[in-house]
Amino acid sequence: MTTAALAPPAQPPEQNASYRFTGPRLPSTPALARHWVTDLLRFTGRAHLVDRAELCTSEVVTNAYLHTTSLVMTVEVSLSTEGVTVCVHDGAPGRAPQIRPMWADPDSLTLTGRGLGLVDAYADQWSTALDESSKTVWFLLLDDQTARCAA
Template sequence: MPALARHWIVDLLRLTGRARLAERAELCASEVVTNAVLHTESPVITVEVSLSTEGVSVCVHDGAPGRAPQVRPAWADPTSLTRTGRGLGLVGAYADLFGATCDETSKTVWFVLFDDPTAG
């Protein structure tokens, strides 16, 4: 599923003249969708993409309520035995905005990329 979401978002950005956002969107989408697949038991994961004149926003919804995912630094101790848990740190480094919302029935992790990186 992460590969499908990545390719769909990249194709959409290229087809709508936003290819300059494709590389960052691909990385961020891969991390967010992978987290939903690996860290939830949700039977349904939904990816929503919104295009605007300012850029693109991507929301990944899952059916796993609870606390927001923990963000760890993307560039943590290289000698650490833990090789996972840094994905949202990468999203934080590459997205212009990102966050998560949770309620009783679901969780949404989202990110925004601006055409103009000084916006926001």
């Protein structure tokens, strides 16, 4: 007996579309958000951005979980011809997160506090936006194909 698997036809990358995931402030939410983002990128033809998106999403959502009391976190992914923007919104406006240098306090036994340094290293751009009731941390991953064409 011979079996064969059919591969779905290649689809062009989605452009100018936004997707949203909202989850409660639970220990499982960072992993769920990370997997949702990576699955979305694979499905929409952006598999070449998955590794960077996975790392950056994990760091930013984990920060919202660990350092806020927000009841929910929302991850929004916007696809464009230039790349992918991921925004993580929480309901805790507080202070803007700060980068802690990777080499800070080398004798410290804690392994936390260096996540935004990773985001800074792997994202093409990132920033925060605060208003009276919420905070957004976002990062942009430029499409490698677009960056090569522009060079």
